[in-house]
Amino acid sequence: MSSPDELLRIEGVRKAFPGVVALDEVDFDLRRGEVHVLLGENGAGKSTLIKVLSGAHRPDRGRVLVRGEEVVIRDAQDAARLGIATIYQEFNLVPDVTVAENIFLGRQPRRFGLIDHRRMEAEAALLLDRVGVDVSPRAKVRGLGIAQLQMVEIAKALSLDAGILIMDEPTAVLTTEEVERLFAIARRLRDEGVGIVFITHHLEEIAALGDRVTVLRDGRSIDRVAASTPQDELVRLMVGRDIEEQYPRERPEAGEPLLSVRGLTRAGRFHDIDLDVRAGEVVGLAGLVGAGRTEVARAVFGADPYDSGTVEVLGRRLPGGDVNAAMGAGLGLVPEDRKGQGLVLDASVEENLGLVTLGPTSRVGFVDLAGQRASARRIAGELGVRMSGIDQHVRTLSGGNQQKVVIGKWLLADSKVLILDEPTRGVDAGAKVEIYRLVNELTASGHAVLMISSDLPEVLGMSDRILVMAQGRVTGELSAEEATQDAVMSLAVATDPEENVVEGRNGH
Ligand SMILES: Nc1ncnc2c1ncn2[C@@H]1O[C@H](COP(=O)(O)OP(=O)(O)OP(=O)(O)O)[C@@H](O)[C@H]1O
Ligand SMILES: [Mg+2]
Incomplete structure (x- = not known):
C-alpha cells in the first residue's frame, strides 16, 4: 500500500484535551520531494498535528508510519532519529x-x-x-x-539529515524578501527529495510553494486538493462557507482629530513624525519591517521614551513614557509582540479580556463580575475565539485564537484611539474579516484607528489614508484613492542616504 516515495503516513489520529477534541480521525501523508500544506482556521488542529509528529504530544488513537513502518514518537530525540525536524514559531x-x-x-x-x-x-x-x-x-x-x-x-534540520521538514507558520514574521529567500531554500530542499509540511494563513503562498493541500476543519481532515486550487475555493473548504467581501471597509465622515503627533523624534530610531488620526478614520501606517513603525507606535503609547515632539489625545497632551496616562486619556495599543506584551498566558480567556477594563491594579471598589463575564463572552463570540469555555487558559489556545483575545481585550476597553500593530498576523481568513468588521463598528461610532500592517492588500483595503514610513521617517501620505501597491512601495523604499537615521537595524 505504501509507495517508495512515501515518507510519512498518519491514519485515524485522535488527540483530545480537556474540553476539546483537537484532532479527530485525521489522515495525512507526505511524499518525498513535495511541499504539503496544512490549511485550516485558527484552532483547527494544525499545530497539534505537527506536535504529534515532533513527539511533543502522544496521540490518543491512530497510527503514524514513517517510511512505511509504524512508529511511536515519544520525544524530540525519537523524532530526530526518524529524520523529522520541526521549526516552530x-x-x-x-x-x-x-x-x-x-x-x-x-x-x-x-x-x-x-x-x-x-x-x-x-x-x-x-x-x-x-x-x-x-x-x-x-x-x-x-x-x-x-x-x-x-x-x-x-x-x-539539515545537519540532522532530516528527510521530513515541518514548518509552522514560518512566514508570519517575515518580510516579503525574506519569504522569497525561504521559498528558494524550501524549493531546493524539495528538489533534493526532502518532504516539507508547511502551515500558513497567507493563501497566496499556497500556490507559490505548495504541491498538495490537506484541509483541517474542527480537528478533522476534510479534504485533499491541489495547491493550485483557487483561493476562494480554499477558503470555502477551510471555513465551510463563502467569504463575500475581504475588506468590508465602510468609510464614515471623518471628524475631529483624536490623536495628534507633532515632531516626534527619538535619535537613531525615528525622526520628526507628524500624524493625525480623526474620529471615524482608519489611518494605515505602511512601510518595510524595520522602517520604525512599531517604535513610533510604542513611543506614542508611552511604552518607549522619545527625545522631542508632542503627543495629544483628544486635545490633551500626554507626558512621554507613561502608559497609564496614555490609557487614561483613551489610547490603546494592540502590540505586535502579543505573546510577550499582550497576554497573561496562565490566566483565563475571561481574565485576559478584562485586563484593560479592570486592570490588575484597578482601584474600582467593586467589580461587576457578571457584567464582565457577559462582555467577555460577547466579544469572544464576535471574534470567534475557539475555546472550550471562557475559563480556558490562554496558554492552551491556538496561536491565532490568542491573537483574537488580545484584540478583544482592547476592543472591550473602549479606547477612543486604538493603535493596532499587525492586528491580523497569524489570524485565519475568516477571522480577519471579523476583525475588520469590528474596526468598522469602532470608527462608525466615532473612534479613531491607526493600523500598522505589513500586509499591503490589508492596508489598501482598510485605510482611509495611508502614511508610509522608510528608515525612521514619514516619506509620504496617500489618500485611499491614490493608494496602490506600487505607490506605497515606492514610498516605502524612498531613502535619502544623507538622512538615514536608522542604520543596520533589524525590525525584530
Ligand atoms: N495543551 C492544550 N490543552 C488544551 N487545549 C489545547 C492544548 N493545545 C491545543 N489545544 C486546543 O486544541 C485546538 C487546536 O489547537 P491548535 O493549536 O492545533 O490549532 P491551529 O490549527 O494550530 O490554530 P492556529 O492557526 O491558530 O495556530 C484548539 O482548540 C486549542 O485550544
Ligand atoms: Mg497553530
Whole structure:
C-alpha cells in the first residue's frame, strides 16, 4: 500500500484535551520531494498535528508510519532519529551560545574528549552556506534577526539529515524578501527529495510553494486538493462557507482629530513624525519591517521614551513614557509582540479580556463580575475565539485564537484611539474579516484607528489614508484613492542616504 516515495503516513489520529477534541480521525501523508500544506482556521488542529509528529504530544488513537513502518514518537530525540525536524514559531535555539553550538547541540564533534570547535564551526559553515544565509558560525544567537534564526533552524534540520521538514507558520514574521529567500531554500530542499509540511494563513503562498493541500476543519481532515486550487475555493473548504467581501471597509465622515503627533523624534530610531488620526478614520501606517513603525507606535503609547515632539489625545497632551496616562486619556495599543506584551498566558480567556477594563491594579471598589463575564463572552463570540469555555487558559489556545483575545481585550476597553500593530498576523481568513468588521463598528461610532500592517492588500483595503514610513521617517501620505501597491512601495523604499537615521537595524 505504501509507495517508495512515501515518507510519512498518519491514519485515524485522535488527540483530545480537556474540553476539546483537537484532532479527530485525521489522515495525512507526505511524499518525498513535495511541499504539503496544512490549511485550516485558527484552532483547527494544525499545530497539534505537527506536535504529534515532533513527539511533543502522544496521540490518543491512530497510527503514524514513517517510511512505511509504524512508529511511536515519544520525544524530540525519537523524532530526530526518524529524520523529522520541526521549526516552530517559537524557536528552540539557545540565545547565549554560538550558532555552531546551537546547530550541533548535544552532538558536538569531539576530539580527545573535548568539543572540537574547529570542526564544528567548519561543518556549521558548510550548512549555513547550503541554506544561503550570511551568518557566522561563531555569532551568538541572541543578536540574530527572526529570518536569520529561522535559517539557523533550517541549517540545524539539515545537519540532522532530516528527510521530513515541518514548518509552522514560518512566514508570519517575515518580510516579503525574506519569504522569497525561504521559498528558494524550501524549493531546493524539495528538489533534493526532502518532504516539507508547511502551515500558513497567507493563501497566496499556497500556490507559490505548495504541491498538495490537506484541509483541517474542527480537528478533522476534510479534504485533499491541489495547491493550485483557487483561493476562494480554499477558503470555502477551510471555513465551510463563502467569504463575500475581504475588506468590508465602510468609510464614515471623518471628524475631529483624536490623536495628534507633532515632531516626534527619538535619535537613531525615528525622526520628526507628524500624524493625525480623526474620529471615524482608519489611518494605515505602511512601510518595510524595520522602517520604525512599531517604535513610533510604542513611543506614542508611552511604552518607549522619545527625545522631542508632542503627543495629544483628544486635545490633551500626554507626558512621554507613561502608559497609564496614555490609557487614561483613551489610547490603546494592540502590540505586535502579543505573546510577550499582550497576554497573561496562565490566566483565563475571561481574565485576559478584562485586563484593560479592570486592570490588575484597578482601584474600582467593586467589580461587576457578571457584567464582565457577559462582555467577555460577547466579544469572544464576535471574534470567534475557539475555546472550550471562557475559563480556558490562554496558554492552551491556538496561536491565532490568542491573537483574537488580545484584540478583544482592547476592543472591550473602549479606547477612543486604538493603535493596532499587525492586528491580523497569524489570524485565519475568516477571522480577519471579523476583525475588520469590528474596526468598522469602532470608527462608525466615532473612534479613531491607526493600523500598522505589513500586509499591503490589508492596508489598501482598510485605510482611509495611508502614511508610509522608510528608515525612521514619514516619506509620504496617500489618500485611499491614490493608494496602490506600487505607490506605497515606492514610498516605502524612498531613502535619502544623507538622512538615514536608522542604520543596520533589524525590525525584530
Ligand atoms: N495543551 C492544550 N490543552 C488544551 N487545549 C489545547 C492544548 N493545545 C491545543 N489545544 C486546543 O486544541 C485546538 C487546536 O489547537 P491548535 O493549536 O492545533 O490549532 P491551529 O490549527 O494550530 O490554530 P492556529 O492557526 O491558530 O495556530 C484548539 O482548540 C486549542 O485550544
Ligand atoms: Mg497553530
